[in-house]
Amino acid sequence: xxxxxxxxxxxxxxxxxxxxxxxxxxxxxxxxxxxxxxxxxxxxxxxxxxxxxxxxxxxxxxxxxxxxxxxxxxxxxxxxxxxxxxxxxxxxxxxxxxxxxxxxxxxxxxxxxxxxxxxxxxxxxxxxxxxxxxxxxxxxxxxxxxxxxxxxxxxxxxxxxxxxxxxxxxxxxxxxxxxxxxxxxxxxxxxxxxxxxxxxxxxxxxxxxxxxxxxxxxxxxxxxxxxxxxxxxxxxx
Numbered sequence: 159x160x161x162x163x164x165x166x167x168x169x170x171x172x173x174x175x176x177x178x179x180x181x182x183x184x185x186x187x188x189x190x191x192x193x194x195x196x197x198x199x200x201x202x203x204x205x206x207x208x209x210x211x212x213x214x215x216x217x218x219x220x221x222x223x224x225x226x227x228x229x230x231x232x233x234x235x236x237x238x239x240x241x242x243x244x245x246x247x248x249x250x251x252x253x254x255x256x257x258x259x260x261x262x263x264x265x266x267x268x269x270x271x272x273x274x275x276x277x278x279x280x281x282x283x284x285x286x287x288x289x290x291x292x293x294x295x296x297x298x299x300x301x302x303x304x305x306x307x308x309x310x311x312x313x314x315x316x317x318x319x320x321x322x323x324x325x326x327x328x329x330x331x332x333x334x335x336x337x338x339x340x341x342x343x344x345x346x347x348x349x350x351x352x353x354x355x356x357x358x359x360x361x362x363x364x365x366x367x368x369x370x371x372x373x374x375x376x377x378x379x380x381x382x383x384x385x386x387x388x389x390x391x392x393x394x395x
Contacts, residue, residue, distance in 0.1 A: 164194035191215035225252035323380030
């Protein structure tokens with residue numbers, strides 16, 4: 159599990175990072191809102207720990223901006239401001255939880271575990287993009303109502319891409335999240351699986367879900383369900 163910690167207090171950030179790493183998390187650290195936004199939008203994280211008072215921008219503003227950019231990663235906000243009004247501002251901006259400083263690291267870890275369970279439960283049912291549908295608990299995929307057979311690795315790859323619509327997914331990000339290994343630039347395993355996945359779900363090249371970003375990686379283009387597609391699915395139901 160990868161966690162992004164956006165905190166300008168070096169001592170506190172070091173303490174949080176050490177505690178999380180001892181609990182088995184992989185941790186990236188940003189000291190400013192600018193660096194935090196760059197990492198949160200370019201990399202894949204399972205959780206974000208975000209301080210409200212950052213040197214270059216308010217953390218609540220950053221949280222709101224991330225949500226506008228469709229970054230759905232669960233966010234736990236840290237602040238010395240403990241009033242109900244302050245917490246409401248943070249939650250209304252899109253935060254998932256709020257922790258007031260000073261706090262015990264054990265409580266921070268417990269809240270992060272709770273956020274992970276909650277996000278997995280909320281996200282875990284069905285993913286949709288246009289007429290493409292993934293039923294995660296049943297391990298089924300269909301397009302335009304017709305079943306699509308995927309291998310376990312193809313299923314995991316598609317799930318990762320559908321959970322990150324519109325974001326540039328580098329080969330290293332895909333490797334780390336789907337294969338859980340360090341990416342070797344000489345390997346073409348990702349390209350092989352992308353090609354196989356395209357053959358199964360992207361039958362119309364003009365309406366492809368998976369876009370190749372030359373020299374960088376891939377992007378999953380989330381497409382709304384058209385009126386014709388909706389009618390077709392309703393008729394097949």
